Amino acid sequence: MELSSDVAVAARAARAAAEALLPLRATGRTGRELGDAGDAAGQRAIAGVLAAERPDDVVFSEEAVDDPRRLTAERVWIVDPLDGTREYSDPARDDWAVHVALWSAGDLVAAAVALPALGEVHVTDPAPVPTARPDGPVRIAVSRTRPPAEARAVASALDGELVPLGSAGYKTLAVVRGEVDAYVHSGGMYQWDSAAPVAIAHAAGLVTRRLDGSPLVYNAADPYLPDLVVARPELADRVLAAVRAGR
Ligand SMILES: Nc1ncnc2c1ncn2[C@@H]1O[C@H](COP(=O)(O)O)[C@@H](OP(=O)(O)O)[C@H]1O
Numbered sequence: 001m002e003l004s005s006d007v008a009v010a011a012r013a014a015r016a017a018a019e020a021l022l023p024l025r026a027t028g029r030t031g032r033e034l035g036d037a038g039d040a041a042g043q044r045a046i047a048g049v050l051a052a053e054r055p056d057d058v059v060f061s062e063e064a065v066d067d068p069r070r071l072t073a074e075r076v077w078i079v080d081p082l083d084g085t086r087e088y089s090d091p092a093r094d095d096w097a098v099h100v101a102l103w104s105a106g107d108l109v110a111a112a113v114a115l116p117a118l119g120e121v122h123v124t125d126p127a128p129v130p131t132a133r134p135d136g137p138v139r140i141a142v143s144r145t146r147p148p149a150e151a152r153a154v155a156s157a158l159d160g161e162l163v164p165l166g167s168a169g170y171k172t173l174a175v176v177r178g179e180v181d182a183y184v185h186s187g188g189m190y191q192w193d194s195a196a197p198v199a200i201a202h203a204a205g206l207v208t209r210r211l212d213g214s215p216l217v218y219n220a221a222d223p224y225l226p227d228l229v230v231a232r233p234e235l236a237d238r239v240l241a242a243v244r245a246g247r
């Protein structure tokens with residue numbers, strides 16, 4: 001029997017969660033009840049695939065207790081089974097995602113992000129190819145509920161516009177997919193919110209950084225990783241300079 005690659009495992013786990021999440025939305029549940037059911041179903045689906053296919057690896061998930069073995073492990077899966085729970089809970093919205101990333105020896109080495117409402121699964125290999133930027137103002141994705149002051153500074157410096165969207169994964173993939181040109185977040189977030197989408201954006205040739213320009217570090221002891229920038233490479237210097245100037 002041929003062994004599957006890590007990226008194929010990531011994609012299967014993300015797809016399993018998507019397949020659990022989509023029908024749940026048609027069961028009549030709404031709001032908080034639907035969000036909670038989605039978090040649990042996504043977690044079950046991903047944990048099942050990883051336990052079957054990578055039983056020796058540690059899993060670090062938003063929806064599971066933090067396992068201290070991850071700090072000495074060689075391989076750690078960083079998972080958010082449902083990113084954008086708020087948007088998932090509104091059946092009219094498409095901006096939610098499933099994140100599965102593999103960290104190994106200091107780096108993110110494979111990842112998949114499902115955008116189930118769009119029927120898409122993106123992976124690090126083969127990496128997506130970003131489309132050309134259309135004419136018009138620079139579009140900067142921000143949280144619908146917590147748009148940061150730094151993003152307003154970037155929009156004003158680049159004569160751009162803010163595009164409110166849910167889910168860190170959806171917003172990061174929106175840069176990859178050409179729906180927006182950059183994503184700016186600050187004020188709070190956790191490693192699982194950005195790991196898989198950042199791995200894909202990086203593989204696609206986009207710039208991914210902390211707001212101070214330093215690298216995003218994963219599997220650090222503290223799950224908190226509160227800010228990030230994802231930008232098309234030709235815009236990244238101007239975006240980071242505008243963040244600095246606005247602080
Ligand atoms: N200030 C903050 N503190 C903690 N988590 C935050 C946050 N701002 C955003 N997030 C998390 O980041 C994800 C994307 O948020 P947003 O849609 O507002 O951009 C959401 O993940 P979950 O849906 O997995 O909880 C949300 O909870």
Ligand SMILES: [Mg+2]
Pocket residue numbers: 062080082083084168192193
């Ligand atoms: Mg999340």
